[in-house]
Amino acid sequence: MKLSLVISTSDAAFDALAFKGDLKKGMELAKKIGYQAVEIAVRDPSVVDWGEVARLSKDLELPICAIGTGQAFLADGLSLTHPDDKVRKKSIERVKKHAEVAELFEAFVIIGLVRGKRDGRSYREVEKIFLESMDSLLKNTQKVRFVIEPLNRYETDFINTVEEALRVIEKINSDRVGILADTFHMNIEEVNVSESLKVAGKKLYHFHVADSNRWAPGCGHFDFLSTFRTLKELGYDGYVSVECLPLPEGMERAAKIALRVLKELIVNLR
Ligand code: LER
Ligand code: MN
Numbered sequence: 105m106k107l108s109l110v111i112s113t114s115d116a117a118f119d120a121l122a123f124k125g126d127l128k129k130g131m132e133l134a135k136k137i138g139y140q141a142v143e144i145a146v147r148d149p150s151v152v153d154w155g156e157v158a159r160l161s162k163d164l165e166l167p168i169c170a171i172g173t174g175q176a177f178l179a180d181g182l183s184l185t186h187p188d189d190k191v192r193k194k195s196i197e198r199v200k201k202h203a204e205v206a207e208l209f210e211a212f213v214i215i216g217l218v219r220g221k222r223d224g225r226s227y228r229e230v231e232k233i234f235l236e237s238m239d240s241l242l243k244n245t246q247k248v249r250f251v252i253e254p255l256n257r258y259e260t261d262f263i264n265t266v267e268e269a270l271r272v273i274e275k276i277n278s279d280r281v282g283i284l285a286d287t288f289h290m291n292i293e294e295v296n297v298s299e300s301l302k303v304a305g306k307k308l309y310h311f312h313v314a315d316s317n318r319w320a321p322g323c324g325h326f327d328f329l330s331t332f333r334t335l336k337e338l339g340y341d342g343y344v345s346v347e348c349l350p351l352p353e354g355m356e357r358a359a360k361i362a363l364r365v366l367k368e369l370i371v372n373l374r
Contacts, residue, residue: 183220282309
């Protein structure tokens with residue numbers, strides 16, 4: 105298991121991000137604190153100088169493990185299941201740009217909020233549109249991998265649990281699509297976090313951590329020990345990305361606490 109920190113470009117509207125703002129500063133701090141990679145939340149990839157990010161990543165020896173797309177939904181209202189065809193096409197184009205960047209860094213593309221909401225439509229209807237959008241993304245990209253992130257009910261009503269994500273993934277039927285499980289969402293939606301992770305099994309491609317209150321791990325009541333034991337049992341060797349509020353005491357402190365707590369946990373698993 106490798107530890108990563110979620111950072112973002114300056115135009116992010118989402119609060120649960122460490123080092124929201126200056127990407128360069130975020131990458132440098134993540135490295136200084138001791139993270140092995142960063143995950144970058146990006147609203148619009150066309151406004152970022154990716155050459156500069158690639159240089160930084162190389163110089164700092166800090167890989168970029170995933171590209172977040174939720175800002176495109178939060179700030180621009182784009183979604184892969186948008187009822188308006190024109191907006192949906194624009195959304196697919198936007199995520200394709202995310203995918204091109206992700207391909208460059210061999211990073212995952214996160215399909216979280218950007219999949220949209222049901223907005224009064226049936227689950228079936230929205231799922232059908234989502235499958236079409238995913239099909240288009242897969243056909244128009246080479247080998248980049250996508251991860252579907254189940255989100256809690258207060259953020260979307262389309263795919264809240266690992267089981268729901270797995271059902272959609274089964275229909276997509278591509279090894280380029282897996283699950284991103286996030287402890288914050290699982291704590292709200294899953295009956296039993298460890299059991300759900302076992303059901304995901306090898307389809308678990310990526311992992312987000314925050315405590316029950318979305319503070320740094322160790323600052324709430326989420327049972328990280330049993331969850332990490334399950335990850336070990338599953339042979340999970342992907343990234344564990346810290347995606348927490350800048351709490352307690354600001355971004356840097358939260359990121360430091362998270363790293364210390366997670367490192368201790370992982371050592372104790374041996
Ligand atoms: C993104 O990874 C996430 O977990 C969501 O809560 C974004 O709103
Ligand atoms: Mn997440």
